[in-house]
Amino acid sequence: MTQLEIEGVTKRFGEMEVLRSVSLRARSGEFVSLLGPSGCGKSTLLRIVAGLEQPDAGSIRLGGRELRGVAASERDVAMVFQSFALYPQMTARENIALPLRVRRLTRLQRFAGRLGLSPAARRIGAEIDRQVEALARTLEIGPLLGRRPGSLSGGQRQRVALGRALIRQSSLLLMDEPLSNLDARLRLQTRDEIAQIQRQFGVTTLFVTHDQAEAMAVSDRIAVMLKGEIAQFGTPQEIYRTPSSLAVAEFVGATRLNRFEAVAWPDGALALGGLPLGLAAPALAGQRVTLAWRPEGLSLAASGLPVTVRRLEDHGADAFLHAEYEGRPVAARLRSGHGLAVGDTAWLRPAPEALMLFDAAGMSHPCRPLAAYVHA
Amino acid sequence: MIRLRSAFLRHSLLILAALLMLLPVAWALLVSTRAQDAILGAQLLTLPSWSAIAANYTRATSATPLFGFIGNGALVCTLILFFQVLIMVPCGYALAKLRFPGRDALWGAVLLGLMVPAPVLATPLFVMVATAGLMDTVAALVVPWVVSSLGIFLMRQFFRRVPDELIEAARLDGLGEIDLLVRVLLPLARPTLGAFAIISLVAHWNDLYWPSIVVTSAERATPPFGVMLFQTQEAGTEYGALMAGSLIIAMPLMAAFLLLQRRFVEGLVAMK
Amino acid sequence: MPETRDQRRMGLLLASPAALLMLLLQVLPLLLVLGTAFTDWQLGGDPPAFVGLENFRALLADPDFRASVLVTARYILMVVPGALGLGLGLALLLQGCGRGRMIYQTIFFLPYIATLAAMSIAWQMLLHPSFGMANQVLAALGLGGVNWLRDEATALPVLALIGVWHETGFAMVFFLAALTSVPAELHDAARLDGMGGGWDRFWLVTGPHIASIGLFVLVVLTAHAVMVFDTVALLTQGGPGNATRVLLYVIYQEGFSFFRSNVAATATVFFLAFTLTLGVLQLRLGRTRGAA
CATH class of the missing domain: 2.40.50.140 (Nucleic acid-binding proteins)
Structure with missing residues (x-):
């Protein structure tokens, strides 16, 4: 079943055409990598799917719903950022809980709940807490929940960021080079964990990377992007054994x-x-x-x-x-x-x-x- | 449409703020271009006359040694900066990279010095200057400020960021400690030194407090003290001339700022 | 340098000029001012005698001194919030302003650089009772003029206004630096987390980010304000009455006009206690800011 449908997306920055009529379909629960050198437009495509940038042409459908004109905050999409983008003033628990609090509580309830005034807010808050605890156990960050991002290591921040993205159980998970801020050994370990967690949660995932080994290791299918176009879209084996062009063959492979x-x-x-x-x-x-x-x-x-x-x-x-x-x-x-x-x-x-x-x-x-x- | 309107609102507010900020300078310019009777008659919004401009600016430069003030300011600021750099660079390097007895105490003194504002030191320094018989001399204006806690602090922080490998490589290349400092490290420190120079110049050029304590004659007056002298003497009631003189005195630093403004701002922010 | 003996010698050689001069120009004066505060010494008078806390008692009992502390406090309470608020406001306006940003920034920062003594004269002209612009505007509106700098009710607020004019650009520059350092990805993350509105995002992302710098600027502005001198010396000389006799002007008069060194020293010690507190705060805040 097709979950994400990208159709003819085009994007220009001034004179520069960074995306040229890009189309891509991802099945439900599939792990798709966007692989390409820096400047190939992969991050821009991801940001367009997230709603952080507007395409000049083309459409994006998620679970059959057209996303044109839908604000980023209203899309059923979660994202893990390269810098992790955790709110420094909040604990890990508050960071992970935020997307749920924003969606399930009104602004007034959030304020009143903090003062312990609204029983309804307290009930929802307790439920959110339970969910955060459960997810934290899965991600093995339970003991870190009370700490702020500033006192966490890179790998730990990574997991908190992943937790914040997973807690909403949104229908699409986006990851923008989530491993590039980790050191080499941690990167290998985290890469396998991400693949494992993604399968466990079964969430359709779009993963941006410039590292072909990373893409090969985690993906169901890889979209190789070169110069604003998808040069080839296929399984890691297809990309490696039968590259569609010399450029793809040269980019893929250690x-x-x-x-x-x-x-x-x-x-x-x-x-x-x-x-x-x-x-x-x-x-x-x-x-x-x-x-x-x-x-x-x-x-x-x-x-x-x-x-x-x-x-x-x-x-x-x-x-x-x-x-x-x-x-x-x-x-x-x-x-x-x-x-x-x-x-x-x-x-x-x-x-x-x-x-x-x-x-x-x-x-x-x-x-x-x-x-x-x-x-x- | 909304975007356009909000941009319009934003710029309206910014332009209003800019006009208010410039108002004193604009009014000063206006006053300095009018004859005394036009000023007193509150007829400032008439056409300026060349004769009034010439009269005011000539009077300003003849009634007081305006260029003498500016020369004094330049001399004092240059001397202060020269000695400050001469003293702070080796000290900052030693604090950052060398182990020697008393280092921690010295660093503590630097941090304390950062927190003690100049006016606090001025009270006892005045007694010291007076006892030494140095009142109304260039030395009295310069010597108390030749060691800058801020400068030492900045240099130490800068040298700490220089990797030890670089220093060790230079030593392996046979450079002595002084050569190393002058030929390798000083060029690297240029941005820090530039920022410090700006802070030092602004602070000492604009300082009124200390000169008004140790300077008693017009020959030694620095620009701000010169303004005060001008204001309190006879010509101080000739408003056009007074204003012309004040503008001339404010000019050098403002011109330098307009030329190097990005560095001024970055320097001042970096330092705090 | 592996040979520690060499290192020790070189360290001492390089640091000793600074150390000696600091001893002479900072440590000795500090000891001197602390010492003088406990004696009856006056410049050119008899040899000093130890009087204990008598100077402090006398100073605290002196209504003029107490008034000057109050005047200084009022000045600070007017200048600091004013410059802080306007600085933040201008920074927020400048932050999304594409064209002309550099020009605005230059204009707003100019008053901080401009020689305040000379600019005080410009303000004097602006506020002159007969031909100043302020009174001309009032006259045009059919209102009577005010002798701004000679009226007890307006003198201090007017000096505070000049203080705000002088310091706003300084505060703005720090806020601007803080605003531009807010990571763009944090804003993106907030949007995806459901914070669609700009106001929500301001409180979630921008607010906490500039709060720490705001505290720092607050401390620095207070330190600047407590040292106000130029405008007082040039425009009001502490008057009318004692309406603008700020702390530093008292020290100036006692120490350098009346030559009552012990009184000046005692007031200086008060002044030092306050500025040291601010200095410690500033260093603390500066340090945590650097670590963040």
Whole structure:
């Protein structure tokens, strides 16, 4: 069931078009990441969904309800901010309770409740307290509820901010780089916890990040945003294995992509440096193409691409080879115990099934095994 | 539409406030451009006459040594600032980066000094100046203020933010302590020093209290004390001239402010 | 510098000029003023004799001194709230004001920089009983003029008005800095938490943020106001009667016109007690502000 529907959203800041007709659909309970480099418009899109910015064109529907003209405070949307944005003068408990107090109590009741004047306010207040306590137990911040943000660590503030966003049980949770203010180790831990909590609560989530490893780890689906457009929307595996364009392939993945320029043969057969790959792309016959492999797509062999070893990284379980092929860098992931030394010549064989093929415009193309060679 | 109206309201209020703020200066300008009989006859909203302007401003500069006041002010402020910087930079560095006996006591004295306002010290300092026979000298105007608690405080806070690695690297490069201070740290401290310079200049240029205690002659008068002298002497009833003189005296600092206003504001805020 | 001996020597060398001068120009005068307050010494008079608390008793019993404390307090109570309120108001107006903000800010801050002694003369012209603008406006309205600086009822309020004029820009600059440092994300968070109205958000986000700076500005303004001198010396000389004889002007007259050093010293000790309290508050507030 579609929960969030973003349709043709466009946004300009002056002359700059930061979002170009962006469309996206998220299913109920789905964890969707907006992944892209800084300045790609992902945060702007998030703020438009939240109602903090107005789009120039396009529409946003949440659970079938059109959000155009609905103020941020009236949308059923919660958000975790990059800086956590906790109210410094309030305790963790008051921070988490605020969204409920604002919605369930009138302004007069809030005031009277504080003075202990209104029995109704006291009853609702006690109920809110119970909910806060329960949520705090889930988030394991129960003992911190009486403290102010100033005396909490980064990770603890993060949880309080998450609590404030979850307490309303809104139908959409937005997160704007919520891990970027944490140190490296805490980031890994928190990232897993966020994924776990999101599944536990089942809340549809839109998560903005520039860190592809983060997006891969937590998301059901990833929307890769480049230059104000969604370049690809798919599962982490799809994004990694079959990127829709060279730009996506280069942005996703922890290491450099190995790229080789080539020309497809007149019959569409593909070869690299005279090495036939046993693949063909008839649609690209005779055209310039780019062949690309991730480092795990290249392996040591008795023959293949001759490369000169420049540097070796041993990671324990596996090893990384940085080499040079025809003056250009090539990286391959090898098993440990490869026996190579710097300066050696080695032969790398590209795995045909791991090939990513792009046309001259950088768009992905399919290729199929070349029957003739297979049988030869 | 609502937005437009609220912007209109906002600017109306701001313009009104600006006019009120400028009113004394505007009125002073008006008075300084009118002849005495026009002023006394309350005919200020007539056209100014060049002759009255010339008469007032010439009279202002001839009745009192106006430019002498400004020169004194510049001399006194420069000397004070020079010695303040000379003393506060090494002291702030020592307090921030070196361990030596008496450091905590000295730091305590600096904090105490921050809280003791100048007028409190003025009462006993006057006795000291008088006993030393220094009344009505440049020394009496300068010496009491050459050590600034605020300056030492600021330099110490600044040097504490300089990473030890930077200092250690410079020492490894063979720089002595004084070289290090002058060649490496002082250039870094320029913004702090600039802000302090502005505070010091504004405070001492505008100070009336201390000069009115130790200065007795027009030759040593600083600008504010000069205004007081002007007002109390014969020419003080020639309002056009008095006003012209006051404006001339207020001019240097106002001009400096208008030129460097962002730094003035930032400096003063940073310091408090 | 690993060799602590060197470090010690260098530290002493660099800090000693400041230490010696502070001893001479700050510590010694403070001791001197505290000492004088317990003697009958007068500049140029007989050698001092210890009189215990006699000076304090006499000063507290002196109706003129008590009046001057009251006058100072009234001045503070007029200037501080005035400058604080106007400063905050102007800062709030300037805060969302795109165009011309820098020009306004410059104009509002100008009175704080302008030499107050010279500006006092400008105010004197503005308030002059015969040709001053204030009375000309009153005359145009068909009302009688007021001799603003020579009337016991108006002299102190007029000085306070000049004080407000002088200090408002100073207060404004601090509020403006505080307002611009309110994190934008806090406002966003408040909107998503259901605080749709600007007024609600002001109390939730902006108010607490500027409250601490407000307290700080309050203390600093009080410290400025208690030291009022220039306008009194130039415009009223403490008069009419004793209507504007503020504390610092009393000290000035006793110490430097009448040369009653012991009385001046005793009054100075009172003055010091008050300003030290403010100073401690200021340092405290400044420090917590820095930590936040």
